[in-house]
């Protein structure tokens with residue numbers, strides 16, 4: 259039988275370590291995000307209710323107050339996914355200037371922002387009207403995967419991330435490419451370089 263109290267304690271510890279790292283490395287704290295570990299049965303119910311795609315390991319829902327990171331606990335990579343949904347999408351939604359930009363704002367306000375810049379995305383999208391959403395998506399997912407990999411490493415789950423990354427490369431090539439690009443920027447310009455490009459406060 260699953261001892262829910264033990265699992266709760268285990269996650270609290272993981273989250274404490276992660277919060278501590280985020281605070282010391284980036285001087286940031288999540289203030290508006292929480293998480294729920296969810297069974298496959300409840301996930302299916304939730305997806306039916308909200309019209310979400312079932313074929314995912316989790317979701318960060320900004321429509322709830324506080325924002326809610328749902329993570330499917332019966333999946334092999336749930337620890338990695340928790341880092342992705344809660345800290346990756348959470349920090350991005352709460353602090354990144356890229357996330358905060360409204361579609362109607364003047365393009366000049368954000369044309370140079372992003373690890374993937376808007377100009378770059380615009381060049382490769384077939385439909386110009388979709389390029390703003392694509393720009394948001396690639397920066398958001400790239401950042402979430404990048405944070406996920408860092409927190410796996412800091413919490414001694416690097417092998418878990420490496421297994422997941424191998425699968426991403428095969429099944430979700432676009433996500434993997436986003437991650438690789440973020441990693442490249444980190445190698446050349448440091449973690450602060452990534453944060454600066456996404457307009458995080460203090461960078």
Ligand SMILES: [Zn+2]
Nearest residue numbers: 342347399402
């Ligand atoms: Zn994601």
